[in-house]
Amino acid sequence: MTAMQPDLKKKKRFERLTDAQLLTIISGGIFLLMYGAALLLIEAFRKPQVFFDITNYYSYLIIIACSLTVVMIGGGINISVGGVICLTCMVCSIFLNNCGIENQTLLVLATFVIAIGIGAIFGAFQGALISYLEIQPFIITLGGMFLARGLTTILSGGENVPVSETNPFTLWINNAAIKIPALGTTRVRKGQVYVNPATLHWVTIIAVVVVIGIYLVMRFTKFGRNTYAIGGNTQSSQMLGINVKLTRFNTYLLSGVLSGLAGFVFMMFNGAGGKTGIGLRSEMDAIAASIIGGTLLSGGVGNVIGSFFGAIILGTLQKIIWFSGLQEAYWQDMANGVMLGIFIVMQSVVLSVRGKGKMHLPEWLKYSKKNR
């Protein structure tokens, strides 16, 4: 071999940020700005509990945002997540009402396994159809959504399925929170100090663990990197020797498992009990969160840290609107819409300024994309 050894230039160059990293940083920055502004302008925001409220309440959204980010990086889409959450809650509630297991640990574990199992089954079926029969993911997961919601209605007969206050599972979730007095509010009344501690629900911790876990998986495992590759260029990935079908299947499987987990987390925070309306349109919020976090619908770009910020940006927005006294749902929808619009425009501006200096739309907004 031509063993020409050029003098090793030990220049520690600072690598230019990739577009993906930049988008994530932007979403993080926007969140900080937004939260900072809210702190300044809204009195009620100045309690740590408000932040915990957001993460507690939106923990399931954070998890399904991760679930969507994974499939979107692989160049797919999964709109069945909301339906799967709903079905999970229903099946678990029916199980809790009828199984008769008294041992709390065993009951919680069994419920958990059922939730994950439902998600896995949906993920595996959809993944198999999408990747081995090569059917459009949108169509398959749309079907999955209808199937999940339909099954929920059949199982419940359209009725709500409440779980009693005395069920061991309900007792378990009642204690599933960490009280942090240091971050709480204190009130002095009649010489007595009352501490109202901040409540950090376990679901927040689960969501954060999921985000970190998926981040590590996507960054440090073969599966994760292959997912980026197939999303970036499917044909090339094939030629590079990647098992494209298996990788794609796995993204849907993982996505399904995360949806099941999201259903479990939803029950943990909101209480067990099946309703047909659970998770309605949450898949759309999750897609929005992913996009705000810098995931491109065209695939190959994105990361779950961004999606985490995306989810809590949406959450913060809801809180701000709530505190502003605009409690009707349509305000919140409009705010979400406007937010998404602003982000997409901003992303394309940022990307084009970094590009050859010309305005160009993000790749996935164009009519004819990819094949590069």
Next chain:
Amino acid sequence: MPKEDNQVVLTMRGICKQFPGTRALNHVDFTLRKGEIHALMGENGAGKSTLIKVLTGVYEKDAGSIRIEGVTGEAKIHSPQDAQNIGISTVYQEITLCPNLTVAENMFIGRTRSAFVNWQARNKRTTEILESLNIPARAKQELSRCSLAVQQMVAIARAVDMQCKVLILDEPTSSLDEKEVEMLFGLMRDLRDKGVAIVFVTHFLEQVYAVSDRITVLRNGELVGEWPVAELPQVQLVATMMGKSLNDLESLELVGQKSVGSEEVVYEAENLSSTESKPFDFSIRRGEVNGFTGLLGSGRSESVRAIFGADQVTGGRVRVKGKNVQIATPHDAMKNGIGYLAEDRKRDGIIADLSVRENIILALQVLKGFFHPMKREEMEAFADEYIKALQIKTASQDTPIGSLSGGNQQKVILARWLLTHPDYLILDEPTRGIDVGTKLEIQRLVLKLAEEGMSVTFISSEIEEMLRTCSRLIVMRDRNIVGELTGDQLTQSQVMQTIAGGKQ
């Protein structure tokens, strides 16, 4: 030196492959021996890439058998992964890497069995490889930010780094510089001496004779024959590829008279600069053919991109036919009668899902505006005309361009610009990946167009080709114009000297 060892590594027998409307391979045999460099030759669309893709499992063959040394019975290759696993590593004609990943990842993805990625080791090893091969890229750089040449080198480095017994290189040199080609040849010879069998596809005939030991020729999907290089001199190779007798070839070599153009200046730029190029002056007369030359990265492509407004123009004055105009976007340029065939057809040229016809019509349609749609018959007539004129090999007008052979895709893009009848046409590497016969056709076409009054800027990494067509050569180094050669100065040595900066 080629080894005398005649051990066969790979045999392909009776391979057939049918695409809708095209019989790409018709009972083709191919034999590869240990420690040889085997050139696979043929015109555009002859079936070279298809044969390779059948071998590496990208396509399933319709009939035939493949045997590999060390595997008993039929080799079971149903995916590129299988091919890699049994020791076949490939550089495909179209660069098949992932643009959204870093250089280091592209080097290693799809190769390891381990479930986890050791980034540090990967980046370190990549840096070593890049340095040993003198590739100007960094391990952590995103691939999409690398030039085409670097991407090509990375693809080669990846293939070479795999411990393989068969290495396939499908037109690896089409976007490389002479220096890089030399380096690649060095690598190939080393590997050959270690016993690796190499399949080499190229349209540069000198390169065939520089490294190959044996030649197999395909024509129209059929095997013509196999020869040791010594027994097939260049003229005969060309004749076999084209299916013509030697006499027919005589007339082919004649290209035509070079044209210096009239007095009228068609395009003139003063201090033109863009985000990618330094300020330069340039002008071209009606009917003149000029060229920009220089090493890769010397700024020759960037200069013409600035002329066309393909990069953001940052300053300068432009006059078209004596009138001051502003050219900030490709559309401005097109409205002023300028056409530009981009260097990177995959990025700036083809729209793979659209048909051949639509790809041909595209520039004209843009020029007319999308609110003035053309009639179907009109479009078909145009498409037919150019498919014939450039001998584009396609099943029909409606075939998606993505399924054409590489060289034929290039011809479609060329047709696109010819159709707009520009006053001034810029051709950046128009003959990349195009076979010898058609190359001459295109050179001839350029001269004919010039005679009819079109001004042409012609860029090619083959200096010979430029010498044959251009009456004026602008030499660039480090993004500056360092010389301008005309008339008697247009010789290979003079050009090389100017490029190198006066020192021999």
